Amino acid sequence: MSWEKVFSCYFVTFLLWNTTITQSRSIKIAGFAGILALKSLNTGLINMAIKKTQVPPLTPNNHSANNNSPLIMIIDDSPDILKLLKDILDYHGYRVQPFTSGRAALKSMMIDVPDLILLDIKMPDMDGYEVCNHIKSKEKTGKVPVIFISGQNDTTDTVKSFNAGGVDYITKPFHLAEVLARVETHLSLRHLQKQLESQNIQLQKEIAEREKAEEELLRHKNNLEALVAQRTVELSKTNAELQQEIAERRHLEEALENANYKLHSLVYEYGLRNRRIAIFNKMSEQLQACLSREExxxxxxxxxxxxxxxxxxxxxxxxxxxxxxxxxxxxxxxxxxxxxxxxxxxxxxxxxxxxxxxxxxxxxxxxxxxxxxxxxxxxxxxxxxxxxxxxxxxxxxxxxxxxxxxxxxxxxxxxxxxxxxxxxxxxxxxxxxxxxxxxxxxxxxxxxTRDPLTGLFNRRYMEDTMSREISRANRQGTPLGIIMLDLDHFRRFNNKFGHEAGDLALQEVGNFLQKNIRKEDIACRYGGEEFTLILPGASLEITRQRAEMLRHNVQNLKIKYKDKKLDNISFSLGVAIYPDHGQTQDAVIQAADEALYRAKHAGRKQVKLANNTKQPPGKNKSLPPPAN
Structure with missing residues (x-):
């Protein structure tokens, strides 16, 4: 081959290098951007959202575990809880390692790393939080999902569990279906997380290979530049041959343009996927904070x-x-x-x-x-x-x-x-x-927060609400009305018509109270046939008028049980307001309750106001309860 043709080949190679090196760098940049975006994934709800398209559901196809079955470690000092969880997980095909001691479990998992850990919080040697901290501090077990199990249903314990590194929280007594659902969900999440890590490693390998190709192209570029420098003087003598090479170059450029289009499409696909993941992350975070579907x-x-x-x-x-x-x-x-x-x-x-x-x-x-x-x-x-x-x-x-x-x-x-x-x-x-x-x-x-029979708020919610409303009344300088009401002769009503009819009567009273109070008022079932109404901003006179209205309107309440009309219901009511009849929550409730008892002793079916004294809790004199 003549030196003119050699020079032509190097010249075409130089042109191809200039175009290809640009594409290689764009792919490299896109690859690093993909890695950074993938590492920022919220592996919680994103992996759950793609669960049905990538990972088959974990169902009890057989009743015997094998070496490929997920390994679940249970740490609980209660043998009964251990046996219950082990039996149900064995039945669904999982491998189970039960431990009553956190220290023994920590030593075992360094030999055989589990796929998921069910961890009790209250244990004698090490509590669940300390065990979880040890698990998360080790590189070998740091990514194993931990589900806390506790008999406490307190928000502080829940938050502390998540801060310690737990991925979920189950309260005792638990439903086995709920435990299985959570176990399957977090095993699927862990499986998808491992897949994503594997894909990241593969992507890093591809980037390294492309960097190596870029170095090789750079070496050829340097050689080509040296050759071009030697042949610059002779280019004028090879004009005819150069015209043909230009035509060939156009053909190569068309092929390169097609390859470039495909590369752009691939880079665009990575970018589109990353943008969707970012949108998905933001949406997941905001949906997790929603308290209702309307939000x-x-x-x-x-x-x-x-x-x-x-x-x-x-x-x-x-x-x-x-x-x-x-x-x-x-x-x-x-x-x-x-x-x-x-x-x-x-x-x-x-x-x-x-x-x-x-x-x-x-x-x-x-x-x-x-x-x-x-x-x-x-x-x-x-x-x-x-x-x-x-x-x-x-x-x-x-x-x-x-x-x-x-x-x-x-x-x-x-x-x-x-x-x-x-x-x-x-x-x-x-x-x-x-x-x-x-x-x-x-x-x-x-x-x-709700009483299951009447649909009204329960006593626990009432106590929490009273505390908030008293603080608000103190800030705004407004009174807080309290009505305590009791169904007259309700024990006699139950004995006459039966407890089912009595439950129906309580349900109807709950509906009656909800329909006859203001939007801002709060109706609660205090206990048995006794109810409490909280009236924010209501003065003593307004609270008394509302109590009289309830006493009068309940006479029109008609209740039928099994097509049989039941006796009419009447109320005895006690009225008090904060802060006139008590400086604390317990004191004002007690004042209204004592007024209620005076209404019962006075013949029932009437409203009584609390004594106009401000006594500390536990110091008010009360009447003996009347026969119901």
Whole structure:
């Protein structure tokens, strides 16, 4: 080969290097950005949201564990608790290591690292917090998820458990189904975390290989520059050959442009994934702070438009009382036929899987949507433990035939691509889990603060509320009215009609009180047939008037039990206000209670005011209780 052709080959190599080195550096930068973004993942709800698409659920397919089964360590000083948890986990195919001592468990896990730890807080040798601190301080066990088990249902213990490194908190007595659900959830989270770490290592290897290729290209570049310097003088003699090489270069540039397009698409895909992860993280953090589903809907509305910027849509939630799906939140302009509909109106609900309604196939459109040209849609059922919880619905405008080609994986595209479908399914699963968890927290809060029979607040809530209202009254310089009321002759009522009728009467009284108090007033069941009303800002006269109104109106309360009309109910009521009748919570309650007893001794069915004295708690003189 002549020196002219050698020079031509080096010249083309130089041009290829200039283009390729630029792409290599962009890939390197994108790779490092991906690593930094992946390391910032909130591995809690993100991994839970993709759980159904990557990790099969842990179900008791057989009743015997094997070496591949997850290893669960239980640390509890109670043999009964250990046996109960070990038996149920053995039955579901897990390997179980029970320990009654934290020290023995710590020594064992350094030999055989468990996949998950169930840890009791109160133990004689080392408490759960100290054991957890030892676990988290070791590199070998630091990432093992720890679920605390405690007989205390106190917020301070819960916060302390999470600060110590726990991932969850279960109170005794616990439901086995809840324990299994939490164990399966955190084992799945740990499995996904390991997958992500493995992917990060692989990505770092690829970056190292690309850096090595970049160094090789740099070496060739230096050689090429030396050769170009030698041949600069002779270029004028090879003009004809150079023209041919230019043509060849154009051909190579076209090939390089195609490769460049694919590389840009790959980099864009990494960037898009990282942006979605960042949005997902922010949404997860805000949803975790929600106390009700009504608080969650605006957050979902905001972030779902970030994830699907070119798509209109809505979320429908199933109302079990009305047996209808109702719109919880919607964004942009959606073509919805009805505000509420049944399972029969949506094809995805009937199939319990994603359904796509194409613009070109109007017969596939769900009945709850308005049929219109230029629109296609997707419906994804939101499932919770196999039951339908709601629907995630997305719509798009069909692009014109004359519209220009769109970039690969463009999240602003109006097309419902495979990528968008996968993301939508993941979001539907995540929204289901998030909303069900919020609903569970609402239910638990109701159970903790409400009397299950009457629906009124319980005594514990009353005591907490009284403390807050007294502090507010002190700050604002306003009174606080208290009414103590008791059902007259309720024991006689129970003996006459039975305890079931008595429970019905208490329920009706609870409904009556809720309907006959102000919005800011608080009705509580104090105990038995005795109730307490807290009236913020009410003076003594206003509180007395409210008590008289209740005494009068309850006479109109008609109660039927098994088609039989029961006796009318009457109230005896005692009235007191803070701070006139007591400087403390206990004192003002006692003053109202003594007024109630005076009303009973005076013949019942009347209102009595507290004595106008301010005595310390426990010093008020009380009458002996009358016969009920």
């Amino acid at each position: 969650a809907y605006p957050i979902i509305n905001y972030f779902v438009q970030k994830l699907f910027p070119a798509k209109a849509g809505a979320i429908f939630i199933y109302d079990r009382q009305d047996n209808f799906f109702k719109t919880a939140t919607s964004w942009k302009t959606t073509l919805l036929g009805e505000k509420k509909f049944t399972i029969e109106d949506c094809l995805s609900l009937q199939k319990k899987k994603m359904h796509i309604s194409l613009d070109s196939q109007q017969e596939s459109c769900c009945r709850h949507l308005c049929r219109a040209e230029g629109r296609s849609s997707i419906c994804i059922p939101m499932l919770a433990q196999g039951d339908i919880f709601g629907i995630l619905h997305l719509q798009k405008r069909t692009p014109s035939k004359l519209s220009r080609p769109k970039p690969l994986l463009d999240e602003a595209s109006t097309d419902i691509s495979i990528d968008i479908q996968h993301l939508a399914v993941t979001m539907a699963d995540f929204f289901s889990l998030a909303l069900v968890n919020i609903q569970l927290r609402e239910t638990l809060k109701q159970q903790a």
